Amino acid sequence: MALAIDASSPAMVAATSGTSLASNSFTPPAGSLVAVVGTWSWAGNNAGSPALSTAGVTWTKTVEVSGGTGGWGAVTIWEAYFPTSPGSIVANMTWTGTSSQRIGLDVIVITGADPDQSTAASASIHVSSGTTHTRSVTTTRANSMIIGGLGAYGSGTPTVVSGWNDLHNVDNGSNRDRTGQRSCTTATAYTVGWTLASSNGGANAHVEILELAAVTKNATGETVTVTDGTATKSAIISKPATGDTVAVSDGTATASKIQTIPATGDTVAVADGTATKSGIFDTPVTGETVTVTDDPASATKIKLPPQPFKDDLPIPAEVLGIGRAGGDYRIQLHDVHGTTVADLDTQDTTDVKWSRALSNVSSCQLDGNTSGAEDIIKRVRPWVHWATVYRGDDYVWTGQVTQVSVRPRAWTIVVKDLATLMWRTRVPITQIWRDTDPCEIATELWDAMIRFHELSVPDARRLSSTVAYTFSVDRDRRMLHQAMDDVVKLGVEWTVIGGMALFQPALRTPGLDLAHVELSDRDFEEELEVLHDGTRFFNDTRFQGKNYGATAVKEVAGLHMQNLVSMDNLQGEDNITRAAQQSVAKTGKPRSAIIVPPGATLTPGAPVQMAELVPGVVIPVWTEVSGGVRDLLRLESVEVTISAGLEKVAVTLGEVPDVQDVAGVEVIQ
Known part of the structure; x- marks a missing residue:
């Protein structure tokens, strides 16, 4: 990531006398390195050893030079790295030398810097008298940057040497307080500094800023x-x-x-x-x-699940219709390495329930009688063992065992899909995403969790969103589910199908439209209804981000139905303003829709395949209520129950969050 001086760097400040100075306030962005340069540009007094302080910030001194008693000039440079933005802060520097001296203070905010600057080069020099105030700095890494400061006395304006650039300067009479910079493409020696117009004393100090090394993905077959x-x-x-x-x-x-x-x-x-x-x-x-x-004669044959998706749509591959596979289920209990503990079928269980959920953890519950209970309690352990469910020849669900209970005449095993690990994983990475699709952010957080737990599961899939945000996380600061919840607020939904995570935009996505399917009254065992609903109506929402807040209002019959949304991980005026507009565009009108009772049971032969029942898909629904109404509904959950050889498939269908029209939404700062 290329180094750059950030626009949040404040103007340099200086004083004609005194031993302490406070910078202008500044707000460093997440992932930035801040360098503070202090200068002392007067003779006859000892500058002493300065100290730098900011509430809640630990500064590290990188280089310092002083002429001592009677010497001209002193320079000190301090640094601090901010993985997250601290908000508006001020740097306070105090010198321990004699008062009534001319001093300067400059804050330089740098993006793209490595958090670890311990191997960076530095150099300094004090000149008692002369016009050449330069120093050679040998950088240690390509594409680094050198920054430095000058504290000197003398008439006339100092000039930079070739390749060195002035950043900020303040001239008080004959006192010269300056900072400068140059970019370094290769690791070699560079001459940096200034030439005075007249022969006088001064000090200058310089430090290398190391670039954050790029992280690249290895190609298939490479050795890492x-x-x-x-x-x-x-x-x-x-x-x-x-x-x-x-x-x-x-x-x-x-x-x-x-x-x-x-x-x-x-x-x-x-x-x-x-x-x-x-x-x-x-x-x-x-x-x-x-x-x-692919040698069939080889000794080991690993049976792995098929990928449940092809391109954007599920594969409608199975021949077992809805409600017709009750006797064709098999459950394998195994460890993470695939070693089987037990193979169960519907004769070994009294009930089997498994589910799929949208932005929630799905579960599977196995209930059995006394047969096999002793082996179950001895051999199956929470988190150590997994359960994988097969429907006919199709692999439909997998997850980790979380509970095993045995009663005198029955046993129960409760299993959760891989998303439950988000509640048992601290955020495993520190990263900043700038102007990034939130679905990509969610996928990378999931992948980091899978790598941390060293699991061999199908790669996560994602569908692209049309929005982009700047978002950051810090390793071990929060639980992963909390960070994922914040990404969901940016317009992401997720589900886990057979151990594979799918991340999708919360707004309607053409890739998940089941246009070839239509469900109607006859496909549900419960009655459908038509509802005009205002319980989620808000047309005046205050959206508060990390460093900015915006209020969005939509005129609806003179109403002001207010809401407050807070997101500490979202920053930037444009991002927060856009989020406020989208929120009100979504909630700023009452809803009229077909209501399918939650957990409605599909009738046998409903015109949809199990592989198509992926939470997030949009399904056309028709009802004869109110003279005939057609609506598009989003699948939010699926629960399948197998009991007494019969399969029951229940679904929950909800509102489709379509692309919102922000016309008429006014933003108030």
């Missing part, structure tokens, strides 16, 4: 080496193709480990040159290689 300071370790972060060999080097030998799953039906073999070992999730010994083959 990770160094921990004493040795090298490795991990494959992309999925190899069938037949590829994955080799990982630790400096003296090779070892292998696949962290992603091969394609459905692929055979995975671990070869050491003399025999073949099995188990995709086992870590081979040093020197072994992992290959992915």
